[in-house]
Amino acid sequence: MLRLAAASLAGTAIEFYDFFVYGTAAALVLGPLFFPTFSPVAGMLAAFATFGIGFVARPLGSVLFGHIGDRHGRRPVLVASLLLTGAATVAVGCVPTYDSIGVTAPVLLLVLRFLQGLGLGGEWGGAVLLTAEHAPAERRGLWSSFPQIGPAVGFLLANGVMLVLSATLSEAQFASWGWRVPFWAAGALALAGLWLRSSLAESPQFLGIDDHARVPLAEVVRGHWRLVLLTAGALATGYAVFYTVTTWSLAYATERLRVERTVMLTCIMAAVVVKGALTPVAAVLGDRFGRRPMCLVGCTASALWMFPMVGLLATGEPLLMFFGFLVAMVAFITMFAVIAAYLPELYEPRVRCTGAAVGYNLGGVLGGALTPIVATTVARGDGVPWGVAAYLTGIALLSLGCFALLPETRPVRVVEAEATTG
Structure with missing residues (x-):
């Protein structure tokens, strides 16, 4: 289990590195380089629109790779999704800017971002299922949380590289070629991930299925459509909180508040470090107290914290911004640490x-794709952007209602064993 969990963590870290490095570049440089004829705000919105395309592609990747995973096994999904995402990310670093090839540049950016999202849409399902279906029932939350640590590691890698480049290069060097380096590095990371995954065994639950679904998506739509919609709505707030902190706030603080880029990256990265460290802790609590209660607590905390977080961000003070981000990340991981065990337990093995x-990535469309665009639009005026806080609170309340309608899934025999011991 340790070897399997470590390989899943490393793979998701690499895949999310590819996805996150684009978000950071979109917040910092892609607007002026690929949409120079736009105003600064319009350029930022256009860059975030290409960022959002990746989220739109993720459910399609879930359908494509989910079909492979349900028909042919979880393991092939891990290899194919990693190859696709890695190749698309390296290619982003090679796209000429608008000044070189005109409108073709943003079009290429859009296509490659779509391919990134397509690959990541398959990655999460394959990595999480392979780990969850190997794990013992009483520790499924803990072992399944390892792939959920991967996004934090990927984010720290992506932003760490950006931070070093920002601190060591001039503005002109960073805009000319420095921003491309993290994309080129994705090629080496993809090769390392393929090596790590080459020896993984197929899921025993998949091997135990006698009658595989002929068309998994058709069965999901026919028999589980309500569950898919509820899980998508439930997860929307986690995506919204995470990308508000890691993407929109970076653009807002550097452009509007004139906070140094290195200061913002440091504040955000420090909060994400704590989030990653607390992931297994929250997962163990999910094994002890249940998946649904943890999600309800995290969602409620998010709803209560959005106005304070936006107020702290608007001060432009590093310590206050960090505190706002920190509490938001703790609320986020209280939910998402247990999701890797929760979602697979909601669905029968054949689909x-x-x-x-699909449920996980539709939540990304609702919360991740739209949030930076909506927040940038709402925050155009002067003063504290309370409209952003109201928007985030509304999403949190929507997700709270969806979680309230979902059932608990912690294995019955674990609950019975605890009752007997007690």
Whole structure:
């Protein structure tokens, strides 16, 4: 289990590195380089629109790779998704800017971002299911949380590289070629991930299925459509909180508040470090107290914290901004640490790869794709952007209602064993 969990963590870290490095570049440089004829705000919105395309592609990747995962196994999904995402990310670093090839530049950016999202849409389902379906029932939350640590590691890698480049290069050097370096590095990371995954065994639950779904998506739509919609709505707030902190706030503080880029990256990265460290802790609590209660607590905390977080961000003071981000990340991981065990347990094994991944990635469209665009639009005026806080609170309340309608899934025999011991 340790070897499997470590390989899943490393793989998701690499895949999310590819996805996150684009978000950081979109917040910092892509607007002026690829949309120079736009105003600064319009350029930022256009860059965030290409960022959002990746989220739109993720459910489609879930359908494509979910079909492979439910028909042919979880393991092939891990290899194919990693190859696709890695190749697309390296290619982003090679795209000429608008000044060189005109409108073709943003079009290429859009296509490659779509391919990134397509690959990541398959990655999560494959990595989480392979770990969850190997794990013992009483520790499924803990072992399944390892792939959930991967996004934090990927984010720190992506922003760490950006931070070093920002601190060591001039503005002209960074805009000319420095921003491309993290994209080129994705090629080496993808090769390392393929090596790590080459020896993984197929899921025993998949091997135990006698009658595989012929068309998994059709079965999910026919028999689990309500569950997919509820999980998508439930997860929307986690995506909204995470990308508000890691993407929109970076653009807002550097452009509007004139906070140094290195200061903002440091504040955000420090909060994400704590989030990553607390992931297994929250997962263990999910094994002890249940998946749904943890999600309800995290969602409630998010709803209560959005106005304070936006107020702290608007001060432009590093310590206050960090505190606002920190509490938001703790609320986020209280939910998302247990999701890797929760979603697979909601679906039957024959359609699990498709159902769990589609629900997870539709939540990304609702919360991740739209949030930076909506927040940038709402925050155009002067003063504290309370409209952003109201928007985030509304999403949190929507997710709270969806979580309230979902059932608990912690294995019955674990609950019975605890009752007997007690």
